[in-house]
Amino acid sequence: MPVRHPRVAVLLAAFNGMHWIEEQLASILEQTAVDVTVYISIDPSSDGTENWCYEFAAVNPGVVVLPPAGNFGGASRNFFRLIRDVNFDGYDFVAFADQDDVWDKDKLYRAIHILRTQKLDGYSSNVIAFWSSGKTHLIDKAQPQASWDYLFEAAGPGCTYVLGNKLAVEFKAAVCANWHQVQDIGLHDWYCYAFARSNGFRWYTDPVPSMKYRQHESNQVGANVGINSLLMRYKAIHDGWWFSQVKLIAALVGKREDPFVRPWFRLERRQLIALSLKAWNCRRRVRDKVFFFLICWATAIIGKKVE
Incomplete structure (x- = not known):
């Protein structure tokens, strides 16, 4: 009898990502012991990102490119579009992805194992920031939670977030119900963490890095170094x-x-x-x-x- 792997919807926001997106998608599609579908929303780009993604999706059944939806003007609005428009039914977990990182092969498996064994709802992790020069730096976000930290900071880089289905569905409902207000939120991951913590969902930040967090001049939000x-x-x-x-x-x-x-x-x-x-x-x-x-x-x- 075939083993049923956890089904994960990965939400990827793209914009002028031709330098990095192929390597990132490869690292997502090579995740071990999970069944992944990648949903890509593309802010209109000038470097051929749209055409490349459509061609890639045509030969990779695990990749879906959402239809054009105008200019977003930033990653946060692009992610809110993904959260609104992707149907989470049938998925056990939902994860966020940037276009320019490189995931460890067990990134999702480790997150899901922790979420399930510890009966948690939301997961994030430390990351290894890296530069083209070869420099690397551990971004440590795994300090103990404070009672009100979620109103003042995110849980860490949003590209590490993995949400259980219940949290993902309820967060989606909140985003849709407050659609006009969330357009003014600059960091979708901060709002996601705040929603989870304020509604009693259990969140864990893993001290073990799960990915390489690329640093370059186009980063909207980079490493605090x-x-x-x-x-x-x-x-x-x-x-x-x-x-x-x-x-x-x-x-x-x-x-x-x-x-x-x-x-x-x-x-x-x-x-x-x-x-x-x-x-x-x-x-x-x-x-x-x-x-x-x-x-x-x-x-x-x-x-x-x-x-």
């Missing part, structure tokens, strides 16, 4: 984008009136200072807790108004 990355993240906070995302996500996951959130939700000067005193509950890594404390004070004193 070096002073330039730190300065870019500070600019996003100083300009008001990050705190605006915090407020939007808190509202979307139904935490706007929670006793923890309500006192600081307007993010005015006194409220930011009060929030800084709760830094230990807002980020996972000790370094990030300290940075969070300082950012709250800096924004309160010299930062721009958060809308």
